[in-house]
């Protein structure tokens with residue numbers, strides 16, 4: 149362990165031990181600090197996101213700055229309620245007594261973020277951890293260096309520097325951080341590294357929240373509003389150039405509308421490609437990876453491949469009927485490639501999804517309540533969004549997280565507060581009454597009465 153990391157953790161723990169982070173006023177000031185940081189530095193942060201990923205400024209505002217601002221504002225508004233004690237009923241054999249639960253901060257926590265929404269995925273978990281009253285290290289992604297540098301500069305100016313520390317770096321620094329005995333780790337990124345994180349955490353029995361990825365399917369039922377569905381699917385696919393953990397990875401379209409819907413989605417993608425500013429692919433390796441996914445898929449490509457290596461902008465490509473065993477249908481795409489698979493029925497779509505790892509999210513376009521209920525009941529996914537995409541992550545009060553290989557635990561809103569709190573159970577009994585019959589040997593009459601009143 150380098151002296152820097154050791155000293156940082158000692159400093160954080162010393163801050164925690166002062167008790168100041170437990171104070172609701174301190175927490176609200178930190179949350180307001182997050183809002184001020186975002187609002188005062190909108191332009192600078194937007195430029196950093198543009199330098200890292202070529203994100204159009206409005207996309208950055210919508211999916212990064214404003215989303216974190218909403219999380220912080222929601223936490224300020226509800227913190228008093230979330231932090232309250234909850235009374236619990238006391239069974240007759242334990243009476244007289246009071247029982248309650250109260251949330252307590254966990255202590256020192258580590259938050260590790262990926263590069264695709266490098267601001268949002270670092271600061272939204274930080275909002276949850278601050279609301280719950282923790283001290284923390286924030287580890288931004290080294291693959292978004294401009295955003296990482298901006299956060300490292302701004303965070304100490306807006307947040308309590310003795311309670312929130314940004315540690316920049318890549319694998320080496322993260323490995324060193326992971327070796328520490330944290331009270332909680334929230335990691336967002338790939339499933340592969342999620343396993344590394346969980347293994348490191350297991351050494352200290354540190355609980356983890358893993359926000360991972362996977363292939364999120366979109367079902368298009370024959371009774372869907374096809375026009376709206378095509379536009380929304382195309383928008384969600386080109387958002388951040390498909391580098392979104394909850395992007396629609398591939399489509400399962402009912403046969404009756406497959407031909408028509410595919411051509412509609414192709415048209416919408418072509419319009420976005422020609423008219424809207426595009427986010428870049430994060431780096432050369434990811435461009436190579438995406439071009440690799442277009443090899444050997446066995447399907448038909450419906451939009452021309454076009455990649456600008458200078459700007460790293462990749463045009464969307466639709467792949468009709470790829471081989472389910474090919475890489476594009478096995479790996480998370482995380483880019484502007486959209487496989488379209490025709491299914492005979494909703495049952496077939498459900499079977500297709502059930503035969504694969506449980507996804508982070510599932511999208512369904514239908515006008516039928518029965519189809520909606522059937523898909524909700526018969527599939528597993530971290531979240532579901534019906535007749536739209538991606539916006540489920542913007543509803544602050546909805547817990548956000550995966551299931552199985554797409555993750556464990558959740559955050560956003562109260563779910564985030566709960567993730568970073570321990571629910572402490574407390575029982576309190578008065579001492580003024582302490583009759584002898586409650587101790588052994590229990591008198592036969594007392595045994596009989598107790599069994600009677602507990603309806604044994």
Ligand code: NAD
Pocket residue numbers: 260261262263264265269287288289290291317318319322323336337338339341342344358359360361362392393394480482508550555
């Ligand atoms: P990544 O796992 O490569 O990197 C994420 C973080 O882990 C970075 O901070 C990086 O420094 C660190 N890291 C990388 N390799 C490491 C190692 N060997 N040991 C320790 N730390 C290491 O992930 P990524 O490529 O940045 O992100 C893409 C993935 O993240 C996709 O699968 C996507 O679906 C997923 N994702 C999930 C969510 C979600 O909220 N569930 C959000 C965004 C991205």
